[in-house]
Amino acid sequence: MSQVLNSYRHLLREVNIQYTKGANNDTFAKELKSIFRQNKDVTDPKKVSALVQNADNVLIFLKSSRQHKILRDQYAAIVLEQKKRIEMSAHRVGLELPKPYDPNSPLPGSNPEAAVADRVAKAFGN
Known part of the structure; x- marks a missing residue:
């Protein structure tokens, strides 16, 4: 259960960094919360594990895309017109x-x- 909460917290934090605070739009955070609420009654360990793995994959994607944007912005100044x-x-x-x-x-x-x-x-x- 702690792995589910840990994944949820990390995902929510990343969504807040990228979308809620940056774009001033809480739609993604609300959608994330509703997805986790829909699956709160899942008790099958295999299904829970699959859902946690999916959440971790989304988290990795979000972090990687944010890091890519940071690097692109940093090195775009080097690329000359x-x-x-x-x-x-x-x-x-x-x-x-x-x-x-x-x-x-x-x-x-x-x-x-x-x-x-x-x-x-x-x-x-x-």
Whole structure:
């Protein structure tokens, strides 16, 4: 009987950590309590053992998914956005990416119309 209560307490604690407190939703805790109440009259040792094993499996799944989320959040900061990764790869081999075109200031210190006319003239060899 103590194994059943132990599993129940651990499950309830994990559900409270992940769902009740985190999402401010007590639906999962209520459902867990109702499942345990439905099976409170089970006396067959094999059936009790199977139910406890099932509860322990659910507990392991919940703890593992929480740990996975923690690790994913921790290491997601290391994974860089695609543009930054491309820039770092280019720098690694000694290249630099071209500066993106900014229509508001095509060339520093000049007006946009003259810069566009200059680029067009250079492109067509005039």
